[in-house]
Amino acid sequence: MRIIHSADWQIGKVFKQFGAKEETLRQARLSAIERLGVHARENGVRHVLVAGDVYDSEAPCAHTLRAPIERMKTFGDVHWHLLPGNHDPHRPEGVWDRVAQLGVPENIHLHLSPIPATLDENAALLPAPLLRKSEFDDITAWMDAASTPPGALRIGLAHGSVVDFGSGGEASNPIDPTRAAKAHLDYLALGDWHRTLQVGAKTWYAGTPEPDRTGGQEQGTALLVDIAGPGAPPSITRLVTGTYRWVTRSERFDDEEASADLDRRLREEPDLSRLVLRLKLEGSLPLAAYGAFRRRMIDLDAAVFDLDLDEASLAARPTLADLEAIDFDGVLRRSADRLKKIVDDSSAAPDLRRRAEEALVELYLRVAGAVREEAA
Template sequence: MRIIHSADWQIGKVFKQFGTKEETLRQARLAAVERLGVHARGNGVRHVLVAGDVYDSEAPSAHTLRAPIERMKAFVDVHWHLLPGNHDPHRPEGVWDRVAQLGLPENIHLHLASIPAALDESAVLLPAPLHRKSEFDDISAWMDAAQTPPGALRIGLAHGSVVDFGSGGEASNPIDPARATKAHLDYLALGDWHRTLQVGPKTWYAGTPEPDRAGGQEQGTALLVDIAGPGALPSITRLITGTYRWVSRSERIDDEEASADLDRRLREEADLSRLILRLKVEGSLPLAAYGEFLRRMTDLDAAVFDLDLDEASLAARPTEADLEAIDFDGVLRRSADRLKNVSDDSAAAPELRRRAEEALVELYLRVAGRAREEAA
């Protein structure tokens, strides 16, 4: 049997930190649903399993509620199996009752109770929906005793965490990492962890189809799962579903050559216009090199979808040539010398030293810009 395992769509997620770009990222999550349908058709898949958090909240707007349903409707030959997660648990008169009231087509299936559901004559789905945001008990435990027809594939679908299971702490939605073995599952499709992760031979987290945070999965994926028969190990193939790549980098630059090399390497990233880059830079540069670094970052910001630059640990260290470029001997040079003294003073408050560095760089750039205008 061949299925697609997805999870954590979180349709309607808010990206206010991106300002006017927010709606573009929200639409990308819907595009990922369409891409899943295309993958299903292209790979001869009849069933797509979504392991929780279809929606980002329990109270989506009417438009947000309908948006993924309309995308799935377009793929009438694909059966979509939706499971409530911790972001969208199934409560009375909640989000899933609202979805059910829309009048769903036959190819969209809501799994709102822990009841076996036949996928076809050869496979049974064992869902473990969440009815609250947080459960202390393992809601997948019922799968161990679940009755299925002899010879049928047993496929589990759940949303929760396998981390620190059985630790005795206040675990949130714990799932026994040995559940596939205990319940004789041929595959356990998990959601909640936003990175693709293999937990065991037959247990996987799909990851999110469209990333939503820095430091997580760089590009959205789903899993193409092939199961040859009962007891066989599943064969897993990653499918790319995401539009945007979320890349985090931490770099050190201490001279112009390193700065130029960093710029070159970043521009070698694929699909720059779809790159969301979180860049932290540390080190120190002369004023001329610092100014050139800022120019490069300004250009890069225009090339990528979004650039979040953290240069708090990158110091400006003016050389004598830098100071003479500001002014050989005059009021500007005296101002530059005072700023340099503050930035070099280890006894001064870090914020004061940082402001002095920024002022020195700004002074240098203004003088350098004026000199270029006069030369022109």
């Protein structure tokens, strides 16, 4: 049997920190559903399992409620199996009752109770929906004694954190990492962790189909799962579903070449305009090199989808040549000297040193710009 395992769509997620770009990221999460449908058709898959957090909240607006349903409708030959997670638990008159009231088509299945469901004549689905945001007991425990047809594949679907996983999940909701073995499952499809992760031979987190944070999964994925038969180990293939790549880089600068090398490497990233980049920098640069670095960052900011630049630990350290370029012996040079003394004074307050450093850089850039204009 072949299925696609997905999770953590979180439709309606807010990205206020991105300002005018927020709606673009929200739409990308819907586009990921369409890619899942395309992957299903291209790979001959009839069942897509979504392991919780279809919605980002329990109270989505009417448009957000309908949007994923409409995308799934267009793939009528694919069966979509949806499970409540900790962001969208199944409560009375909650989000899932609202979805049911819409009258979902026959190819969309809401698994709102821990009851075995038939995928086909050779496979049964054992869902473990969340009825509240946080559970203290393992909601997959019932699977151990669940009855399924003889010879049928047993596939579990749950949302939570495996018990030895530490603080990786968003809610407590413990799940025994050996549940697949205890319940004789041929595959356990998990959601909650936003990275693709193998927990055991037959237990996987799919990761999110569209990333939502830096420092996590760089690109959205789902899992194509092939199961030859009962007891056979599943074969897993990662499928790319995401539009944007969320990349975090930490770099240290000690000279101009390091800055130029970083720029070259970033320019080699695929689909630069779809890159959400968090760049953390440390080290120091001479003023001239720092000026060149700033110009590169302005260009890079225009090239990528979004640039979050953290240069709090990157210092501009003026050389004698830098100071000579400002003014050989005039009021600007004397101002530069005073600023440099503050920058070099380790006993000065960090904020004061940083402001002096910024002022020195700005002074250098203004003078350098004026010199270039005169030369032109």
